[in-house]
Amino acid sequence: MTFPAFRAASATRATVGSLKASFALAVIGTLHSASPLAAQAGPSPQVEMQAVRVNRANWTLADRFSTANMRNMAFSTSVAPRWLGETDSMFYNWRDRNGGTFFLVVPRNRVKRPLFDHEKLAQELSRVHKKPYEPGKLPFTSLNFTKDHKRIRFQVDSTRYEWNLAGESLTSLGIWKRDSVAPDEEREEGGGGGGRTPDFRNFSPDSTAFAFARAHNLFVVDVASGDTIQVSQDGEKDHSFGFRDTSSNNQQQNDDEEDEQENARSNDERVRARVDWSPDSRAFTVSRNDARKVKELYLVNVLSNPRPTLVSYKYAMPGEEEVNQQSLYVFTRGERAVRKVPTDKWKDQRLLNVHWPVNSERFRLVRRDRPQRQLELVEFTTASLTPTVLLTESIENSFLEIQPLTYVTRGGDFVWFSERTGWGHYYLYSHNGTFKKALTSGSWRAETMVAQDTIKGTLFVGGVGREDGPTPYFRHVYRMNGDGTGFTHLTPTTHDHVARVSPTKRYMVDNFSRADTTPVSVVRDAVTGRVVMSLESMDDTRLREMGWSTPVPFTTKAADGTTDIYGNMWKPANFDSTKSYPIIAYVYPGPQTEQVTSGFSTGGTMQQLAQLGFVVIQIGNRGGTPQRSNAYHSYGYYNLRDYALADKKTGIEQLAARYPFIDLDRVGIYGHSGGGFLTAAALMLEPYNDFFKVGVSSAGNHDNNIYNQNWSEQHHGLRVITEKRDTTVTRGRAGAAGARGARGGGNAGRTVMVDDSTRYEIRVPTNVELAENLKGKLLLVHGDMDNNVHPGNTIRLVDALIKANKRFDMMILPGRPHGFGPSQPYFNRMLMEYFAEHLMGDYYRSSAEIK
Secondary structure, three states: OOOOOOOHHHHHOOOOOOHHHHHHHHHHHHHOOOOOOOOOOOOOHHHHHHHHHHOOOOHHHHHHOOHHHHHHHHOOOOOOOEEOOOOOOEEEEEEEOOEEEEEEEEHHHOEEEEOOOHHHHHHHHHHHHOOOOOHHHOOOOOOEEEOOOOEEEEEEOOEEEEEEOOOOEEEEEEEOOOOOOOOHHHOEEOOOOOOOOOOOOEEOOOOOEEEEEEOOEEEEEEOOOOOEEEOOOOOEOOEOOEOOOOOOOOEOOOOHHHHHHHHHHHHOOEEOEOEEEOOOOOEEEEEEEEOOOOOEEEEEEOOOOOOOEEEEEEOOOOOOOOOOEEEEEEEEEOEOOOEEOOOOOOOOOEEEEEEOOOOOOEEEEEEEOOOOOEEEEEEEEOOOOOEEEEEEEEOOOOOOOOOOOEEOOOOOOEEEEEOOOOOOEEEEEOOOOOEEEEOOOOOOEEEEEEEEEOOOOEEEEEEEOOOOOOOOOOEEEEEEEOOOOOOEEOOOOOOEEEEEEOOOOOEEEEEEEEOOEEEEEEEEEOOOOOEEEEEEEOOOHHHHHOOOOOOEEEEEEOOOOOOEEEEEEEOOOOOOOOOOEEEEEEOOOOOOOOOOOOOOOOOHHHHHHHHOOOEEEEEOOOOOOOOOOHHHHHHHOOOOOOOOHHHHHHHHHHHHHHOOOEEEEEEEEEEEOHHHHHHHHHOOOOOHHHHOOEEEEEOOOOOHHHOOHHHHHHHHOOEEEEOOOOOOOOEOOOOOOOOOOOOOOOOOOEEEEOOOOEEEEEOOOOOHHHHHHOOOEEEEEEEOOOOOOOOHHHHHHHHHHHHOOOOOEEEEEOOOOOOOHHHHHHHHHHHHHHHHHHHHOOOOOOOOOOO
């Protein structure tokens, strides 16, 4: 027997105690011979039992921090205001250890009080519904006001009720049918209407007409006369005017009669159309997708009775020629049919941000090319459909992000978002597209238009990275005039702020927190940022009583030695700094987001996993969140596999140098979806496969060449190749981004011809081609009904691992899509057991029973 864990570093880092204690820890490490710390051969039963006795994971503490237990102790964390009409008055629901309460707030009068007498309503509801209820545990969490603001409505089970606020009386409105639509006079305001389906009617602003789709075609109804006009004739499945297809579902029918009945039912079903009305209610545009040539992707529902059934759905993959096509139509009231808008500019372009800036005379849209590196803002006249290009943008080695236009005043200047300087900022243009000035600037990102006052021409902008603080990801809110003057910071505390501005723009509700502080909610003056009144502070009493604590934020340097990388660290509730702990990284590499918490979170799986006796971290990477510079965000462009691992490894090494309680010989990694892909890569890509010892990869997109076309092309990048060619389509050729040949399979890349001299080419490096390099312990998990990341992503990797003669573990979750739903607790237990066994030597899985 050798003792690889006993090395010179053990003595030099032996802050845990004497050399004798270091040697004892080393011996314990060698006893875990089934873990990556020892030889690949399995342990003897005697060694296994000894390892369990001396290094047992703390399952009692982990169970105490389960998701179910935490849910009953966390209570409300933020105020979600529901404004009453166009006023500053609002209501919200808040839950703490005393129960739940609906509150009414009138900021102007500094009033906060219960919205109704909860005890009386509970008594009346118990009487009418014939079930007992308590005031602090009412059986609904959302409600709506009637339009006169005198009554509220809510749903209990399948029955709707109405409470008269003045008379304090309860009325049953009967069982709510999911496909019914409330009469206009009974429409409620405030949303959240207890499970009601969206109205199929897309009303004009003046409510004199509405549009809907049926059997894939478009209809317009004049409310006054009741006349219904069919304004399209060529609708069909996968080329529909409806928001979703209305004929036969994607699941294969086993009986012809059932299929006919389904078609008859769905062809008569009215659904909402993708309609955007002009402000004067005289015209609308309607978008239409053509997926008829998009290929099908298939899943088999093995749990269907009495026979497994085939499920098919349209799914375009990166580099395929047959992708979804988008078109736009316009309809003017008084006409009998829609007209197609001549929007064509680029092959496979996308149409975005379709809107009417003033009235029905003109509408605008953004069209973007398939590589997503060129775009135009175009205006069309409604009468002649004549286009005018107002502005253009282009970029290389990244993609163009788009946000909806914001008009400072109706018919006036508009605000355009761009990353042209390397940072996301807002720019002011005249109504005709003439550039005027930059509204924001500097090494920070103005990322959201929170609200605007079109009467006063005031803008409320959300941004990150402008204020000093422990992380650049704290969100803040700023107010400025439409010309950029009067710039005011409205959220002055060093926290992550999420604000909602009232309809009058006089006040805003600000929920703020940090990863290491619990949330607070206040009302602020929306002009000065001054706190007008306090609303709530999260009740963390029960969490603290159970030993819970917030994570420790940290900063490391990226592998380039200069870029700051941010993260959070969770430690066990019984943490002892004199001990040595394995470290596990939860990862999601982005690039569309970077899952490193800036605001408050109870911790979830990371918190529970730490209780077993691990240090658990979130840590970012270049190529992650777009909240940093465009250079940071696009770091992984043309390399959507390897870009994140160097920063993870370097960051963990820095943390180990900073904190002697971290054991660099026992490093784990796990993640879901993109995090699942990165986890597997970490155990197969050199040199990281020597650093990371154990990985749990769930729902990983291990072969992005069979993942979502738009996402892969957006973040990996289509290469545009220009040369004179005689052929029209070339297939099976590795793209310019292609990496090594794959042992055990992999996608050879795809080419799409644009014309005889230009082609789009893509090949995303895969985990499949790394299979022969697997080291350590790897668990692969996937749901067999995942229609987002197809199970083929994991199956292809499994095939390559088998051909490479590699040992690994695998679990298929039957009937589960991309999110594991009811199987999530089972998966969480499996994840914890896997790390406990292979990083600690705790053979908790000694029997079939899950304790």
